[in-house]
Amino acid sequence: MYTQALSTERPAPASAVEDPALLARFQARIDAEERIEPMDWMPKAYRQTLIRQISQHAHSEIIGMQPEGNWLTRAPSLKRKLQLLAKIQDEGGHGLYLYSAAETLGVSREELVGQLLSGKAKYSSIFNYPTLSWADIGAIGWLVDGAAIMNQIPLCRCSYGPYARAMILICKEESFHQRQGYEIMMTLAKGTPKQKAMAQDALNRWWWPSVMMFGPSDKDSVHSDQAMRWKIKRFTNDALRQKFVDATVPQAHYLGLTIPDPDLTYDEASKHWITGPIDWDEFWRVVKGEGPCNKQRLETRRKVHDDGAWVREAAEAFAAKRRKAKRAAAA
Amino acid sequence: MTDQNNKPESLWPLYEVFLRPRNGLSHKHVGSLHAADDEMALQNARDVYTRRGEAMSIWVVPSKAIIASAPDERDSLIEPSTEERKPYRHPTFYDIPDEVGHM
Ligand SMILES: [Fe+2]
Ligand SMILES: [Fe+2]
Numbered sequence: 223m224y225t226q227a228l229s230t231e232r233p234a235p236a237s238a239v240e241d242p243a244l245l246a247r248f249q250a251r252i253d254a255e256e257r258i259e260p261m262d263w264m265p266k267a268y269r270q271t272l273i274r275q276i277s278q279h280a281h282s283e284i285i286g287m288q289p290e291g292n293w294l295t296r297a298p299s300l301k302r303k304l305q306l307l308a309k310i311q312d313e314g315g316h317g318l319y320l321y322s323a324a325e326t327l328g329v330s331r332e333e334l335v336g337q338l339l340s341g342k343a344k345y346s347s348i349f350n351y352p353t354l355s356w357a358d359i360g361a362i363g364w365l366v367d368g369a370a371i372m373n374q375i376p377l378c379r380c381s382y383g384p385y386a387r388a389m390i391l392i393c394k395e396e397s398f399h400q401r402q403g404y405e406i407m408m409t410l411a412k413g414t415p416k417q418k419a420m421a422q423d424a425l426n427r428w429w430w431p432s433v434m435m436f437g438p439s440d441k442d443s444v445h446s447d448q449a450m451r452w453k454i455k456r457f458t459n460d461a462l463r464q465k466f467v468d469a470t471v472p473q474a475h476y477l478g479l480t481i482p483d484p485d486l487t488y489d490e491a492s493k494h495w496i497t498g499p500i501d502w503d504e505f506w507r508v509v510k511g512e513g514p515c516n517k518q519r520l521e522t523r524r525k526v527h528d529d530g531a532w533v534r535e536a537a538e539a540f541a542a543k544r545r546k547a548k549r550a551a552a553a
Numbered sequence: 554m555t556d557q558n559n560k561p562e563s564l565w566p567l568y569e570v571f572l573r574p575r576n577g578l579s580h581k582h583v584g585s586l587h588a589a590d591d592e593m594a595l596q597n598a599r600d601v602y603t604r605r606g607e608a609m610s611i612w613v614v615p616s617k618a619i620i621a622s623a624p625d626e627r628d629s630l631i632e633p634s635t636e637e638r639k640p641y642r643h644p645t646f647y648d649i650p651d652e653v654g655h656m
Contacts, residue, residue: 259624261621261624262624263624308604311604312604315600315601315602315604319584319601322584322585322586323584325585331587332564387584391583391584395604395605537588537589537593538589540589541589541590541593544590545590
């Protein structure tokens with residue numbers, strides 16, 4: 223998921239001040255499906271695009287722990303609590319895999335984390351929505367992780383080796399996330415009328431933001447073309463969105479829930495579910511910082527970072543102590 | 554992030570993490586991490602890279618201890634031993650009659 227915000231910034235032109243011969247050889251390697259590795263020559267714009275995309279992806283994993291963390295202490299059973307805890311730990315792990323991948327491009331961890339904390343960096347706007355009930359945890363696993371999987375599977379074949387390899391690790395873990403979410407929805411949908419209403423309410427609130435996770439429509443997306451040529455991206459935003467809608471609508475029907483889109487129709491000819499118009503004004507409002515939780519997410523992240531300072535300090539003090547003890551033992 | 558009392562996290566050395574899976578294959582690179590010292594690197598590797606029993610054994614290696622071939626040496630490094638150059642190093646180079654059976 224998580225890479226939609228990429229499409230909101232204009233990329234540097236690929237050909238700007240690059241040696242045409244090197245550029246041609248680079249493109250030939252990409253076309254031959256070779257992977258580009260950290261020490262290889264690459265155009266500056268390729269490097270910049272990847273640093274931005276991978277770090278936004280990492281930030282999204284880290285911020286994404288917050289909406290779910292909101293229900294950790296109020297999970298309905300110990301079993302659900304353990305499952306949710308495991309999922310949130312995975313998301314933290316995903317953030318770390320991705321920061322490491324970004325660092326191979328010559329940017330420091332400190333710089334990346336700094337960009338997140340200062341508010342300069344973007345992360346997926348889906349995480350600026352609140353989790354109002356337990357059913358939202360089900361909806362997030364099912365829809366948000368479901369959308370993430372659609373987006374991330376093609377990234378396993380991204381032309382940049384370290385990113386592709388991180389995505390393979392991540393995709394292995396995402397399936398559990400989506401299934402635990404859908405199982406929560408199933409339990410609620412088969413429960414009391416009140417529980418089913420909770421599930422429907424969560425679907426009502428998470429459906430459109432999930433559909434928007436794939437980013438602006440192809441006709442409004444500023445630089446899909448270059449990312450496609452470089453095989454950073456394999457499918458357009460609209461193509462991925464369509465895959466997601468086609469996979470998800472029948473899953474909602476199975477639950478006996480209604481997709482909150484009165485215009486949703488099945489097109490027999492193309493075998494696709496066609497959604498009604500998407501409210502892109504809302505999308506841009508949230509991207510630009512006016513979502514319900516933008517401020518809270520960033521404040522929480524900053525506070526957590528500051529509150530964790532003593533842990534980093536203690537780790538260093540302990541490392542120093544251990545070094546000293548080793549030196550003493552060797553002497 | 555830097556603050557007065559605390560060195561930035563990225564000044565902690567970088568370690569590469571290798572896991573040996575249960576299936577008897579050798580250690581395989583899975584990613585990297587920062588840690589204040591070797592022992593903590595090992596603990597972090599366990600937490601970050603083995604949440605599902607992926608490893609029977611974990612190696613962490615300071616990234617700066619790895620001696621790597623350079624990408625522009627690739628031609629002299631790999632080219633001499635490719636199948637095109639030395640086909641006779643591969644079993645399919647040799648014609649064995651079908652009557653002999655599987656070999
Ligand atoms: Fe994730
Ligand atoms: Fe996930």
